Amino acid sequence: MASSAAHRVSLKSFLTTARNALRAPPAQRPNPLIFVVGNESADLDSLCSSILLAYFRTYCTTPPTLHIPLSNLPTADLALRPELAAVLKPVGLQNDDLITLDDTSSPSQEITPENSQWFLVDHNCLTGPLAARHFGKPEKIIGCIDHHDDEGVVSPGTKPRIIEKAGSCMSLVVEYCKPVWEELGRLEDDGRQEWESQLAHLALAPILVDTTNLTSKDKTTDWDRKAVEFLEGRLSSTTGAAGVSATATAEEKEGYERSAYFNHITALKEEIAGLSYRDILRKDYKRWTDGGLAVGISTVVRGFDYLLTEIGSQEQFTEALRAWAKEQELDIAAVMTVSTPNGKFTRELLVWAFNEGAVKVAKRFVDKNGGEEGLQLQTWANGKLDSEGEGKEEWTRCWVQGRVDKSRKQVAPMLRDIMKEAARL
Structure with missing residues (x-):
């Protein structure tokens, strides 16, 4: 990216500008509209990465070109993410400042595949409601930065097309933006201290969460370590100077200490006691269609023991999951939990x-991926949640994963491969 001479602005001012452009009559707004969008699970990585990348793509291209950061969820779902509010507050933002799917669905907006372009971040294939509205055509994708498996949708000629392994997609976004960020840091700009600190705080949160504060051996990569070092060097020092030396310790940064920041956000992310089962299932959810079947996977930050004792009963949970599957029109519903009972991940x-x-797909998935060379699945609670419907109509199994390094990022492709395989038979 080449930097422009435009004056840097706060994140709030940027989001206000983007929202005003989106709400303008079609004849008075940019054509095409350019959206930067994360995946439909809309976790911290997707939400924060889309904001940071859109900011730099807007103010650091020549000529300046508006990129609208789109949070890939309905506005109401923002309330399910208290950790997001905690990340937004230090940078002067609230949930209401974000642009969501609700802002694109009004008929008066007239947003179509023909008058829009898309930059994908934290995924490389559009899914969910946006895909259903046919926005994911390859010719409409103008860029991609992602850390998931390459699904082959983004054209090889797309620039940038960055699909690399990293604990957090934000780390790849920071690396992409770093040259311009450093260049801007050397310019005289009255607003530099404010926007540098804001962007650094925003970017640090998902990296620390996704890498367990850089301690996860399975997830943390050099991309993540380099990004955190760079970002902590952009925070304001206790003396009020912007962009302190990269050799400064975390404790020397104003209002920031790495472990405290990580612990605060993680505690909020794991607090689901006040949510209904439906809210828990939709809080971190992705849906795919392959081979004529639809699968949806919910990731939950507490284990099944907690879900069946602290939220409700086993009967209430299974009823809620069945209802959620019906609402989402799923052939297969999956729930993956992450927890640390007795300190063990x-x-x-x-x-x-x-x-x-x-049922055939699910059984084939277990046969192929459940053993020692795969996920190392072990029956949970002596089969407490296992069941079979009449004949071949339904089949439910619940396990503990021996391979704790395999998250939805790996399990979803395993299931989808079997779905595609079944369709070819």
Whole structure:
């Protein structure tokens, strides 16, 4: 990216500008509209990465070109993410400042595949409501920065097309933006201290969460370590100077201490006691359609023991999951949990197939991926959540994963590969 001479602005001013442009009559707004959008799970990584990348793409290209950061969820779902509010507050933002799917769905907006372009971040294939509205055509994708498996949708000629392994997609976004960020840091700019600190605080949160404060051996990469070092060097020092030396310790940064920041955000992310089962299932959710079948996977930050004792009963949970699957029109519903009972990091997986074709896929998934060379699945609680419907109509299994390094990022492709395989038979 080449930097422009435009004056840097705060994140709030940037988001106000983007929202005003989106709300303008079609004849008075940019054409095409350019959106930067994360994946439909809309976790911190997707939400924060889309904001940071859109900011730099807007103010650091020549000529300046508006990029609208789109949070890939309905506005109401923002309330399910208290950790997001905690990240937004120090940078002068509230949930209401974000642009969501609700802002694009009004008929008066007239947003179509023909008058829009898309920069994908934290995914490389558009899914969910946006895909259903046909916005994911390859010719409309103008860029991609992602850390998931390459699904082959983004054209090889797309620039940038960055698909690399990293604990957090934000780390790749920071690396992409770093040359311009450093250049801008050397310019005389009255607003530099404010926007540098804001962007650094915003970017640090998802990296620390996704890498367990840079301690996860399975997830943390050099991209993540380099990004944190760079970002902590952009925070304001206790003396009020902007962009302190990279050799300064975290404790020397104003209002920031790495472990405290990580612990605060993580505690909020794991607080689900006041949510309904439906809210828990939709809080971190992705849906795919392959081979004529639809699968949806919810990631939950507490284990099944907690879900069945602290939120409600086993019967209430299964009723809620069945209702959620019906609402989402799923053939297979899966729930993956992440928890640390007695200080031990644990993953659990439940798969519920709702028809004969889905049952075949689910059983094949276990046969192929459940053993020692795969996920190392072990029956959870002596089969407490296991069940079978009449004949071949339904099949449910719940396990503890021996391979705790395999998250939804790895499990979803495993399931989808079996779905595609079944369709070819």
